[in-house]
Amino acid sequence: MSSGIPLVSGKYWGNALDISPSFSTDGIVYVGLTNGGVFTTYRLAKAAETTVSLIIGSTTMTVNGIAQPPLDAAPMIMGGRTLVPIRAIVEAIGGTVAFDGKDGKGRVDIMLGIHTLSLWIGKPGALLDGTTVQIDTANANVTPIIQTSRTYLPFRFVGESLGCEVGWDPATRTVTLTYRP
Structure with a gap:
């Protein structure tokens, strides 16, 4: 949060306001302004891109440089590959995640934009937009x-399958x- 940022338009010209940016799961940026104890939220615009950053072994996650609530599990490396608890990441870029463990196989379905990705626990294959990969x-x-x-x-596989840029x-x-809608 930035404090004491002067507002340069509207009836508050010259007043100092506290500004609190946040991002919704659909990529829309919201800004909360505090002035004289009154908190007002404004919808600004849909973000042109959303970047999520995570540190291996840490529950810290940032979205476009803004710290988010801690993850309930930390990313890790196994067999030279980064594995992540995916739900918070996908939701931060506007996607949805569903887990179906009823069949004993444990299937994860991820939807983002035009892409649908299904993965099964312990299985090396996946279904991307109806194609086995x-x-x-x-x-x-x-x-x-x-x-x-x-x-x-697997972080890289999921990210690239959904059309995102993945970095290390x-x-x-x-x-x-990084997701660019």
């Missing part, structure tokens, strides 16, 4: 897993996902 052609051991009651999915900074052990 391999999660990792170089390593058939890369599969979705459940650990400590959390479902972890080895110096900070940070993964990024």
